[in-house]
Amino acid sequence: MGFDVRDIVLDATRGHVGRITTINGDCLVITRPGHPPWDALTSWCTPATLAExxxxxxxxxxAAAA
Structure with missing residues (x-):
C-alpha cells in the first residue's frame, strides 16, 4: 500500500492515529499533537477511517489554537 506525506494513518502496533511527516522506503515517521514523532513500518499502518x-x-x- 502506498502512502504519501501528510496522510493520516493508524499504526496498528501502537493503536495510535497520526500524520505521516516523512517517508524513507518502508519506514514512516508519524506525528500526533502533543507527542514526539515515532517510526513505523508501512506494513504496520493502514489508512485512517473517515471518523479517525x-x-x-x-x-x-x-493544539494549534493552544
Whole structure:
C-alpha cells in the first residue's frame, strides 16, 4: 500500500492515529499533537477511517489554537 506525506494513518502496533511527516522506503515517521514523532513500518499502518481522520484533525486544530 502506498502512502504519501501528510496522510493520516493508524499504526496498528501502537493503536495510535497520526500524520505521516516523512517517508524513507518502508519506514514512516508519524506525528500526533502533543507527542514526539515515532517510526513505523508501512506494513504496520493502514489508512485512517473517515471518523479517525476527523478526530485527528480536530486534535490538530485544538493544539494549534493552544
Amino acid at each position: 481522520c476527523h478526530d485527528f484533525e480536530f486534535q490538530e486544530r485544538q
